[in-house]
Amino acid sequence: MxxxxxxxxxxxxxxxxxxxxxxxxxxxxxxxxxEKGDEPVSFDHDCREGICGSxxxxxxxxxxxxxxxxxxxxxxxxxxxxxxxxxxEPFRAKAFPVIKDLVVDRTAFxxxxxxxxxxxxxxxxxxxxxxxxPVNKAxxxxxxxxxxCIGCGACVASCKNSSAMLFVGAKVSQFALLPQGQVEATxxxxxMVKQMDDEGFGNCTNTGACEVECPKGISLENIARxxxxxxxxxxxx
Amino acid sequence: xxxxxxxxxxxxxxxxxNYKNHIDLVNPANxxxxxxxxxxxxxxxxxxxxxxxxxxxxxxxxxxxxSPRRAHSIAAQxxxxxxxxxxxxxxxxxxxxxxxVKGGDYRSREANVYRLAEVSANIIDQCVAQGVPFxxxxxxxxxxxxxxxxxxxxxxxxxxxxxxxxxxxxYSAMNRQIGRGKIKMYNRHExxxxxxxxxxxxxxxxxxxxxxxxxxHSAHAVVLGTGGYGNVFFLSTNAMGSNVTAAWKAHKRGAxxxxxxYTQIHPTCIPVYGDHQSKLTLMSESLRNDGRIWVPKxxxxxxxIRNKTLKPTQLAEADRDYYLERRxxxxxxxxxxxxxxxxxxxRCDAGFGVNATGxxxxxxxxxxxxxxxxxxxxxxxxxxxxxxxVKKLGQEVVKNKYGNLFQMYEKIVDENPYETPMMIYPxxxxxxxxxxxxxxxxxxxxxxxxxxxxxxxxxxANRLGASALMQGLADGYFVLPYTxxxxxxxxxxxxxxxxxxxxxxxxxxxxxxxxxxxxxxxGSHSVDYFHKRLxxxxxxxxxxxxxxxxxxxxITEISELRAEFWKDVRVPGTANEFNEELAxxxxxxxxxxxxxxxxxxALEREESAGGHFREEYQTPEGEAMRRKEFQYVSAWEYKxxxxxxxLHKEALAYENIEVKERSYK
Numbered sequence: 001m002x003x004x005x006x007x008x009x010x011x012x013x014x015x016x017x018x019x020x021x022x023x024x025x026x027x028x029x030x031x032x033x034x035e036k037g038d039e040p041v042s043f044d045h046d047c048r049e050g051i052c053g054s055x056x057x058x059x060x061x062x063x064x065x066x067x068x069x070x071x072x073x074x075x076x077x078x079x080x081x082x083x084x085x086x087x088x089e090p091f092r093a094k095a096f097p098v099i100k101d102l103v104v105d106r107t108a109f110x111x112x113x114x115x116x117x118x119x120x121x122x123x124x125x126x127x128x129x130x131x132x133x134p135v136n137k138a139x140x141x142x143x144x145x146x147x148x149c150i151g152c153g154a155c156v157a158s159c160k161n162s163s164a165m166l167f168v169g170a171k172v173s174q175f176a177l178l179p180q181g182q183v184e185a186t187x188x189x190x191x192m193v194k195q196m197d198d199e200g201f202g203n204c205t206n207t208g209a210c211e212v213e214c215p216k217g218i219s220l221e222n223i224a225r226x227x228x229x230x231x232x233x234x235x236x237x
Numbered sequence: 238x239x240x241x242x243x244x245x246x247x248x249x250x251x252x253x254x255n256y257k258n259h260i261d262l263v264n265p266a267n268x269x270x271x272x273x274x275x276x277x278x279x280x281x282x283x284x285x286x287x288x289x290x291x292x293x294x295x296x297x298x299x300x301x302x303x304s305p306r307r308a309h310s311i312a313a314q315x316x317x318x319x320x321x322x323x324x325x326x327x328x329x330x331x332x333x334x335x336x337x338v339k340g341g342d343y344r345s346r347e348a349n350v351y352r353l354a355e356v357s358a359n360i361i362d363q364c365v366a367q368g369v370p371f372x373x374x375x376x377x378x379x380x381x382x383x384x385x386x387x388x389x390x391x392x393x394x395x396x397x398x399x400x401x402x403x404x405x406x407x408y409s410a411m412n413r414q415i416g417r418g419k420i421k422m423y424n425r426h427e428x429x430x431x432x433x434x435x436x437x438x439x440x441x442x443x444x445x446x447x448x449x450x451x452x453x454h455s456a457h458a459v460v461l462g463t464g465g466y467g468n469v470f471f472l473s474t475n476a477m478g479s480n481v482t483a484a485w486k487a488h489k490r491g492a493x494x495x496x497x498x499y500t501q502i503h504p505t506c507i508p509v510y511g512d513h514q515s516k517l518t519l520m521s522e523s524l525r526n527d528g529r530i531w532v533p534k535x536x537x538x539x540x541x542i543r544n545k546t547l548k549p550t551q552l553a554e555a556d557r558d559y560y561l562e563r564r565x566x567x568x569x570x571x572x573x574x575x576x577x578x579x580x581x582x583x584r585c586d587a588g589f590g591v592n593a594t595g596x597x598x599x600x601x602x603x604x605x606x607x608x609x610x611x612x613x614x615x616x617x618x619x620x621x622x623x624x625x626x627v628k629k630l631g632q633e634v635v636k637n638k639y640g641n642l643f644q645m646y647e648k649i650v651d652e653n654p655y656e657t658p659m660m661i662y663p664x665x666x667x668x669x670x671x672x673x674x675x676x677x678x679x680x681x682x683x684x685x686x687x688x689x690x691x692x693x694x695x696x697x698a699n700r701l702g703a704s705a706l707m708q709g710l711a712d713g714y715f716v717l718p719y720t721x722x723x724x725x726x727x728x729x730x731x732x733x734x735x736x737x738x739x740x741x742x743x744x745x746x747x748x749x750x751x752x753x754x755x756x757x758x759x760g761s762h763s764v765d766y767f768h769k770r771l772x773x774x775x776x777x778x779x780x781x782x783x784x785x786x787x788x789x790x791x792i793t794e795i796s797e798l799r800a801e802f803w804k805d806v807r808v809p810g811t812a813n814e815f816n817e818e819l820a821x822x823x824x825x826x827x828x829x830x831x832x833x834x835x836x837x838x839a840l841e842r843e844e845s846a847g848g849h850f851r852e853e854y855q856t857p858e859g860e861a862m863r864r865k866e867f868q869y870v871s872a873w874e875y876k877x878x879x880x881x882x883x884l885h886k887e888a889l890a891y892e893n894i895e896v897k898e899r900s901y902k
Contacts, residue, residue: 031766040817047307051312123284130361130362137373147395174368
């Protein structure tokens with residue numbers, strides 16, 4: 001028997017749950033609730049393969065649960081033992097208001113991107129040939145690693161200050177590492193950081209919880225790089 | 238209505254250029270007075286919304302996810318094709334065109350596919366300019382890999398996350414326009430109807446998924462980039478929310494639905510493991526560059542493997558059947574998806590499946606690990622005969638190429654694919670069928686467009702790997718922005734479209750009626766209960782192999798299930814709140830109609846082509862048997878019940894490619 005703290009109790013034995021993913025366990029719970037005439041529990045989810053960033057959940061005190069390097073949708077019930085009690089909470093941060101049950105509003109992340117998370121290039125069939133911009137492989141690989149952020153918000157939820165600096169640092173880094181990103185580098189970092197502050201995210205105090213809980217292994221180096229970019233931009237600006 | 242595909246005159250290589258030179262344009266000042274609605278923010282919808290806004294139109298974009306960045310294009314893994322010929326291996330626009338038409342089993346429209354091949358190279362240039370971090374070689378130039386059904390390396394990639402990187406590129410282009418106020422973004426909004434005024438698409442009805450509010454939105458044109466309908470099978474590689482609702486509502490308002498039975502069953506997915514499974518996970522086709530597919534040669538070994546008395550790694554080379562290499566020596570493990578899927582099914586049906594359910598084959602990286610390991614040892618001047626070292630070096634190379642996929646596999650299956658072969662089985666992945674569009678990507682409803690997977694146009698009966706991303710971005714960045722201008726040039730004097738008209742009122746009333754019915758029904762079963770039953774009918778009777786008898790019974794069963802759904806479904810909660818069950822109920826209601834049309838289409842198409850395999854029509858070797866008399870697009874017109882849909886045929890002419898037996902031997 002597994003107990004989920006709150007108003008629900010799941011009655012399946014842990015053995016039959018073993019091969020399920022965490023979200024499939026919640027599906028089973030919800031279907032039981034619905035067929036009994038109760039209200040199901042709302043949670044965000046979509047691709048269920050760890051890439052869309054929709055799923056969240058704070059499980060037993062950790063964003064995306066006890067496993068490392070995975071999102072909640074990739075978390076499997078084999079991580080839990082029979083008799084365990086599972087606590088599920090929404091991601092908590094001032095900038096992520098709760099919509100319902102376990103669903104939170106993460107559009108603050110979108111607004112930070114609107115402020116500068118792009119390279120200003122219009123669509124045309126006449127941009128220069130892709131291979132006329134060679135990029136050092138190490139830089140390209142680092143830019144890619146930064147760009148693999150899925151925007152789930154685990155970094156914010158894990159941070160005692162609810163800081164979004166890992167998320168913003170990743171985006172700033174992706175462009176800062178590429179030649180294409182240089183032209184707008186100054187404005188980009190200033191605008192994105194300003195928006196981040198306006199949304200009510202806290203500051204970074206170098207605890208590193210975000211990096212540990214990040215399902216995509218986004219490195220703290222990105223925060224350092226953003227700080228460097230920010231300093232340089234401020235001196236220029 | 239006669240179907241006019243509006244293909245421009247002239248030689249195929251000049252059609253698109255001539256077309257662009259002769260269309261009507263809208264001047265920049267007038268674009269500011271024209272509104273366009275884009276539904277869906279994946280590669281097609283996202284790139285279209287951004288480009289239309291750059292051009293100066295007022296765009297309203299809608300997605301049901303909490304952010305446009307989460308559209309399911311994000312999950313595409315392997316890559317994007319483009320005829321750049323960076324590898325100097327003989328690629329060209331013509332060859333990409335040829336491969337795509339042949340790969341589609343000669344069931345796509347030549348002029349559309351040629352245009353796709355023609356703009357493919359621009360996509361790579363555009364994405365690199367946006368800062369998309371594609372994989373690169375040590376010299377700093379872009380790297381390529383190979384995909385199924387082709388003999389060149391034309392696939393650009395970003396590890397196993399190409400879709401993510403391309404979508405974030407399109408999303409960043411959208412963000413710039415949202416920041417400028419040229420795109421008004423509506424997250425967590427679901428489109429529930431298209432509104433037609435004087436025969437033209439002039440708006441949509443949406444439901445705000447947070448508040449439940451029903452809203453009217455008007456525009457001069459409506460673009461659907463709402464993806465495919467693979468979730469009609471319940472289990473598929475699609476996201477949980479992927480649905481046919483927008484496309485189906487458009488169909489009910491007069492847009493013909495083309496070739497619904499053309500579904501891609503992808504050969505390399507993680508096998509089904511239980512009744513509570515909610516979705517299937519793809520293992521990218523790029524793995525077939527290095528993985529070899531096999532089952533044991535002898536039944537006794539199959540038994541031993543199932544009983545776990547024998548490990549696959551213990552089975553001698555001579556006792557393994559690398560059936561793709563055996564049957565298709567020219568393409569080997571890189572045959573197209575439909576061929577690879579059917580071959581897996583054939584082996585498993587014959588009793589050689591390697592897991593408990595008998596529905597799994599091996600995808601083995603041991604040879605690649607050896608090969609790469611030796612190469613690395615040689616490069617580094619180390620001992621090539623040191624087996625442990627070679628394995629370690631080889632595993633590192635494989636990890637660099639496919640690390641995230643291997644990790645995903647291990648998390649789901651709880652086995653280490655570096656040490657033991659992966660188990661895979663085909664699963665529903667993509668739908669080539671969709672809303673019928675002409676060369677302009679306009680549906681049979683004037684002013685209503687369909688782009689990306691939502692339309693039917695470019696992949697025929699089977700899509701080649703890494704072509705979905707190409708098509709989505711081609712439509713959104715490079716095709717639609719031209720073709721829609723030609724249509725909108727008539728609207729420069731129209732002025733804003735009012736939503737206070739009887740057309741909007743009626744559409745809204747109908748949407749409300751449906752929602753109220755679902756909420757007040759208070760039946761005994763959840764939405765998933767019906768969706769799973771629909772999925773079983775679809776998989777068993779409209780899946781990898783189909784026959785007339787099964788298809789006929791599928792039509793009856795789906796129709797009965799639909800009646801039961803409307804009588805007995807239980808949707809908890811209210812209409813005016815965040816209510817995921819309500820959203821799901823609406824989507825499943827539409828799947829229950831689409832499924833019936835799907836079966837009808839499959840029944841009518843008395844041939845085998847690409848992903849559509851009719852058991853009655855196969856060659857003595859078990860290959861698909863195409864029939865000349867079915868060389869047409871089946872475009873279905875809605876007439877009430879899905880089974881009463883009326884068929885319109887659009888003949889397909891091949892003037893630049895000789896229609897041959899499609900052989901990969």
